[in-house]
Amino acid sequence: MTSLEGRRVLVTGANRGIGGELVRAALARGASTVLAGTRDPDAFPPADRVVPVRLDVSAADQISAAAAEHPDVDLIVSNAGVSCYRVVLGDGGEDEFARAMDVNFLGPMRLVRAYADSVRRPDAGVVFVLSVGAVALSRSSPIYSASKAACLMMALAVREELRESGAHVTVVLPGFVDTEMSTALRMHKASAVGVAERILDGWSSGQRTVWPDRFAEVVRDAVGPAFERLLDDPRATMTGVQAAFLESVGD
Numbered sequence: 369m370t371s372l373e374g375r376r377v378l379v380t381g382a383n384r385g386i387g388g389e390l391v392r393a394a395l396a397r398g399a400s401t402v403l404a405g406t407r408d409p410d411a412f413p414p415a416d417r418v419v420p421v422r423l424d425v426s427a428a429d430q431i432s433a434a435a436a437e438h439p440d441v442d443l444i445v446s447n448a449g450v451s452c453y454r455v456v457l458g459d460g461g462e463d464e465f466a467r468a469m470d471v472n473f474l475g476p477m478r479l480v481r482a483y484a485d486s487v488r489r490p491d492a493g494v495v496f497v498l499s500v501g502a503v504a505l506s507r508s509s510p511i512y513s514a515s516k517a518a519c520l521m522m523a524l525a526v527r528e529e530l531r532e533s534g535a536h537v538t539v540v541l542p543g544f545v546d547t548e549m550s551t552a553l554r555m556h557k558a559s560a561v562g563v564a565e566r567i568l569d570g571w572s573s574g575q576r577t578v579w580p581d582r583f584a585e586v587v588r589d590a591v592g593p594a595f596e597r598l599l600d601d602p603r604a605t606m607t608g609v610q611a612a613f614l615e616s617v618g619d
């Protein structure tokens with residue numbers, strides 16, 4: 369178990385929803401400082417051990433400034449995200465598609481690149497809050513799915529690139545969570561509090577993939593253990609694939 373006691377945690381999208389609960393959960397676990405990434409730090413309610421940081425993840429200059437001002441972080445939680453309820457072949461929408469890719473994929477990539485040196489060590493790491501949409505198409509928000517799928521591949525690459533350092537990378541694939549993002553959806557939703565707890569439990573216990581709610585678990589069971597292994601350890605799966613391929617072609 370990697371405790372958060374006395375650690376420095378950066379959370380993006382910290383002002384509400386799952387991010388707000390991640391801040392509270394990290395404080396409850398004894399984090400010494402929570403860097404609360406938000407687009408409007410002046411509106412962030414003051415709290416002990418919380419430092420609001422201006423962080424629009426689509427603004428490269430804000431990410432550089434945050435990393436320069438607060439370089440020492442033990443855990444980065446890339447949580448900020450936007451929805452995109454538009455089909456691919458409808459009229460218009462390109463601005464929204466570009467925004468989804470920017471916030472949900474390019475933003476987390478910029479962030480983790482800016483903090484790579486900080487988290488490249490044992491007991492440090494990164495959590496990427498993605499979506500089950502990264503592995504199972506959302507028909508109502510396909511470009512949201514695409515942006516989360518792109519981020520998933522980037523996150524798996526980051527895990528490989530940090531492997532030797534001992535840093536731990538956790539990918540989170542929530543289903544439906546009761547926040548502003550999902551107000552339009554009429555179905556059972558998990559609480560943001562419970563999801564935040566499972567996210568931090570997952571990272572602390574070394575889980576590589578976290579399915580943090582009931583809907584996510586049902587998706588996990590539908591895709592099956594082989595796909596889970598592919599997410600947890602793509603290198604091991606592809607080593608097996610390569611061996612099977614070479615055997616099948618007689619090499």
Ligand SMILES: NC(=O)c1ccc[n+]([C@@H]2O[C@H](COP(=O)([O-])OP(=O)(O)OC[C@H]3O[C@@H](n4cnc5c(N)ncnc54)[C@H](OP(=O)(O)O)[C@@H]3O)[C@@H](O)[C@H]2O)c1
Nearest residue numbers: 381385386424425447448449499542544545547548549550
């Ligand atoms: N709710 C669900 O059902 C669900 C399901 C699967 C995955 N997720 C994922 O969980 C994460 C958190 O979502 P949520 O449910 O907590 O949604 P939410 O309540 O809508 O919160 C989204 C957060 O992201 C921030 N944000 C948006 N654009 C940003 C930007 N350019 N730079 C920095 N912050 C930005 C928002 O800040 P502002 O207040 O400034 O807009 C807000 O803090 C997202 O990555 C989302 O895709 C949610």
